[in-house]
Amino acid sequence: MTYDSDNIFAKILRGEIPCDKVYEDEFSLAFHDINPQAPVHILVIPKGEYVSMADFTANAPSDLIAGFFRAVGQVAREGDLEDPGYRILANAGDDAHQEVPHLHVHIFGGKRLGPMLAA
Numbered sequence: 001m002t003y004d005s006d007n008i009f010a011k012i013l014r015g016e017i018p019c020d021k022v023y024e025d026e027f028s029l030a031f032h033d034i035n036p037q038a039p040v041h042i043l044v045i046p047k048g049e050y051v052s053m054a055d056f057t058a059n060a061p062s063d064l065i066a067g068f069f070r071a072v073g074q075v076a077r078e079g080d081l082e083d084p085g086y087r088i089l090a091n092a093g094d095d096a097h098q099e100v101p102h103l104h105v106h107i108f109g110g111k112r113l114g115p116m117l118a119a
Contacts (some may be wrong), residue, residue, distance in 0.1 A: 039110025
């Protein structure tokens with residue numbers, strides 16, 4: 001999968017499409033998913049053109065990688081998800097049903113979650 005600079009997350013990062021922002025710093029942007037799959041469903045995206053976790057960890061500068069993962073933790077803490085628990089998911093590629101070719105992490109919480117994978 002190649003990076004498409006016209007994907008929805010790239011447009012959100014450029015301010016061309018609004019989002020319901022919950023967190024932003026120099027490394028990442030976090031916002032509520034428009035089609036939530038749990039009571040809390042937040043997406044965290046890095047500020048940069050990365051398609052997948054493999055692309056990101058191979059090509060992003062180390063400060064961006066660290067800052068992105070710190071942002072994921074910060075969003076979970078600020079969302080009061082730490083004590084009851086939450087799930088982090090990042091899809092990569094067609095077999096995983098990645099819909100947007102920009103690395104993004106889903107944070108799910110706010111209820112007891114089901115099994116990891118559906119049959």
